Amino acid sequence: MMKAFRRRFIILNMSLIGIVLLTAFAVLGSFICMNEYAELKNTMSNVLKPWNAGNASVSESGEAEGGEEQEQEKPSMKPDGKKPEEKKDPAQPPRNSGYRKTESENRREHNNNITTLFYDKTGRTASVISETAVFEEDADVIANAVIDQADSFGTIEQYHIMYYREFTGSLYKIAVCDRSYIGSRIFRTILTLLIAYLLSMGVFLIISIRLAYFAEKPLRRSIEMERKFVADISHDLKTPITIIMANNSILKTNKESTISENMHWIESTDRASEDMMELIGKMLTMSAVDSQKQKIRTYPVSLTHEAERSLLQFESLAYEKNVILEDEIEEDLSVYATDEYLKRICSSLIENAFKYEKQGGKIIVRAYSRKHKAYFTVQNLNSRIDPEDLPHIFDRFYRGDKTRTLSKGHGLGLSIIHQMATLCGAEIEAVSSEKDGTIFTVTLKKA
Numbered sequence: 001m002m003k004a005f006r007r008r009f010i011i012l013n014m015s016l017i018g019i020v021l022l023t024a025f026a027v028l029g030s031f032i033c034m035n036e037y038a039e040l041k042n043t044m045s046n047v048l049k050p051w052n053a054g055n056a057s058v059s060e061s062g063e064a065e066g067g068e069e070q071e072q073e074k075p076s077m078k079p080d081g082k083k084p085e086e087k088k089d090p091a092q093p094p095r096n097s098g099y100r101k102t103e104s105e106n107r108r109e110h111n112n113n114i115t116t117l118f119y120d121k122t123g124r125t126a127s128v129i130s131e132t133a134v135f136e137e138d139a140d141v142i143a144n145a146v147i148d149q150a151d152s153f154g155t156i157e158q159y160h161i162m163y164y165r166e167f168t169g170s171l172y173k174i175a176v177c178d179r180s181y182i183g184s185r186i187f188r189t190i191l192t193l194l195i196a197y198l199l200s201m202g203v204f205l206i207i208s209i210r211l212a213y214f215a216e217k218p219l220r221r222s223i224e225m226e227r228k229f230v231a232d233i234s235h236d237l238k239t240p241i242t243i244i245m246a247n248n249s250i251l252k253t254n255k256e257s258t259i260s261e262n263m264h265w266i267e268s269t270d271r272a273s274e275d276m277m278e279l280i281g282k283m284l285t286m287s288a289v290d291s292q293k294q295k296i297r298t299y300p301v302s303l304t305h306e307a308e309r310s311l312l313q314f315e316s317l318a319y320e321k322n323v324i325l326e327d328e329i330e331e332d333l334s335v336y337a338t339d340e341y342l343k344r345i346c347s348s349l350i351e352n353a354f355k356y357e358k359q360g361g362k363i364i365v366r367a368y369s370r371k372h373k374a375y376f377t378v379q380n381l382n383s384r385i386d387p388e389d390l391p392h393i394f395d396r397f398y399r400g401d402k403t404r405t406l407s408k409g410h411g412l413g414l415s416i417i418h419q420m421a422t423l424c425g426a427e428i429e430a431v432s433s434e435k436d437g438t439i440f441t442v443t444l445k446k447a
Contacts, residue, residue: 044164240272300447
């Protein structure tokens with residue numbers, strides 16, 4: 001059962017985590033891909049910027065202004081024998097080793113893959129400028145295809161290219177690159193995200209396995225306690241039923257006996273029936289308390305009155321067991337709770353103290369306040385809870401071995417009290433020592 005629980009827990013947990021991570025990585029991947037396209041478009045635009053200032057203006061006829069190409073003059077020597085400084089092309093960066101690239105020039109990987117075309121209205125290619133010149137032979141065809149596109153930036157599937165187009169006056173300025181370039185960058189991005197996704201899922205799988213074992217512990221403990229409870233309840237129900245059946249069998253065999261002669265068997269049957277009714281009553285109370293899914297609405301209730309009334313009910317029992325019953329109850333002390341729950345808490349804690357206090361012992365009941373808090377305590381001096389049992393006394397179905405030998409019980413009383421206190425917004429705790437015995441303390445909000 002635990003193995004199946006762990007398996008379901010891990011599958012459910014990993015499914016949820018997988019969906020969340022997949023969504024997150026898909027969004028991130030989409031953003032990165034969009035950014036790649038935007039960066040490529042921006043780079044293509046930057047490639048064309050040096051020509052916007054007229055550094056390489058082209059006439060409508062497709063020839064450079066100024067007629068035929070003029071032969072470049074060789075730089076003459078200065079009178080001091082030094083070479084004159086060369087004129088720098090504003091479109092090209094200086095070539096000295098100390099040069100630092102600007103932001104637009106940092107994208108060298110883009111620039112090395114971009115071909116620049118200049119196309120005039122007459123349909124003649126005026127200029128092809130590219131470090132690789134991979135499109136030079138098809139420049140006319142590609143230029144016409146780009147000009148026919150509605151968008152200034154996009155993809156032409158026929159030629160497997162991406163383009164960016166500008167138009168100034170009579171001149172089209174076009175930047176193109178092979179589509180596989182941006183495809184390879186996106187592929188690397190997707191591959192990186194996929195590896196990150198798989199690694200993340202591996203890490204979360206290890207965490208989920210550990211969490212499954214951690215989540216299993218309270219469930220395993222609850223199942224063990226429930227099995228123990230079922231065994232105890234079966235025994236507790238079997239005993240009175242056996243007694244009742246035995247008594248009835250005796251009464252049937254003694255048909256001629258009078259009621260007074262059979263009174264012993266009748267009283268035994270009554271005690272067994274009362275024990276069964278007590279168990280059934282506790283189980284019904286537990287079910288009713290469980291039906292409260294959240295804190296109940298509380299109102300001012302007199303703790304003084306409920307504590308004194310509960311004490312009065314146990315005076316005869318104190319006399320019978322020769323137990324000293326003392327009280328230290330503050331006058332006119334009210335708390336936020338409900339009549340039913342506060343009465344049950346007070347009486348059940350006092351009953352529990354009598355159940356485990358030895359003959360000739362002493363029980364002290366206190367009710368007092370400190371600032372905005374009120375406290376109800378029940379102390380029985382001559383009984384002690386073992387340290388290994390103390391952390392579990394409020395657990396449902398729990399009964400320590402020594403507790404079971406001292407008195408009958410079903411392991412529900414303190415659990416019900418604890419849940420009632422919690423629903424009222426109160427806290428309950430227990431401490432036990434050789435010197436002070438066992439002290440139960442309920443902390444409530446003062447009204």
